[in-house]
Amino acid sequence: MADLSPEQLETLRKIPSCAIANAIETFDVRPRNEGFMSPMVRCIYPDMGHMIGYAVTVVISANQPATPRTSMGRVEYYDELLKIPEPRVVVVQDLDYPNPIGSFWGEVNANVHKALGCVGTVTDGGVRDLDEMQDLGFLAFASEVLVSHAYVHIVDAGVPVNVGGLLVTPGDIIMGDQHGVLNIPPAFAAELPAAVKEVEIREQLTIGLCKSPDFTVEKLKALVRGQ
Numbered sequence: 001m002a003d004l005s006p007e008q009l010e011t012l013r014k015i016p017s018c019a020i021a022n023a024i025e026t027f028d029v030r031p032r033n034e035g036f037m038s039p040m041v042r043c044i045y046p047d048m049g050h051m052i053g054y055a056v057t058v059v060i061s062a063n064q065p066a067t068p069r070t071s072m073g074r075v076e077y078y079d080e081l082l083k084i085p086e087p088r089v090v091v092v093q094d095l096d097y098p099n100p101i102g103s104f105w106g107e108v109n110a111n112v113h114k115a116l117g118c119v120g121t122v123t124d125g126g127v128r129d130l131d132e133m134q135d136l137g138f139l140a141f142a143s144e145v146l147v148s149h150a151y152v153h154i155v156d157a158g159v160p161v162n163v164g165g166l167l168v169t170p171g172d173i174i175m176g177d178q179h180g181v182l183n184i185p186p187a188f189a190a191e192l193p194a195a196v197k198e199v200e201i202r203e204q205l206t207i208g209l210c211k212s213p214d215f216t217v218e219k220l221k222a223l224v225r226g227q
Contacts, residue, residue: 001171002186013052017179023195036182037164044140046178051120051139053089055172056081059156061095062102066153080158086117089174093161094125102150107132124163
């Protein structure tokens, strides 16, 4: 788990996810087609800004009633959640995916989790009570909007989960905005703001040329050759 100060996390939170993704590529620590969720996990509130936090991992199901053998109690789950430092992002794998039927999320659970230091959720399942969650400022990234909670129950928590094609382990740094969700490698998380600026300097050379009244194709070709 990354040892970042609240100020460092807040600095990262304010940076668009696309810029973070570009900066991660410069460290060449993972393939460029890994480290982010597929677009099936979409931002429910695109205008609510950016989310960042440490992953609390949960596995749920809602298609069948819970049994003592197949479920975890809420009290035990809260104990597991509190092992992760704030701010927390709850990453929920729905075993009913790709046909989720019951939402773990709604007005009550959003309030409970916000009181427990969580800032939002990411799930391949669904969410509901959208107005209430938005009023609370609880961010959500999900594959569906659902009307019912059906038989929703916690199967497990504090274990690796796979959501949107991304393997998430407890304590991973998860960030999301209107573009999608990614994880941040902890080893160089503190270096990312500087890396973002370096990438943007290079990008602005191209953008500035394209906006310049002196733009020519030859100048563009020369710039590309020099990169």
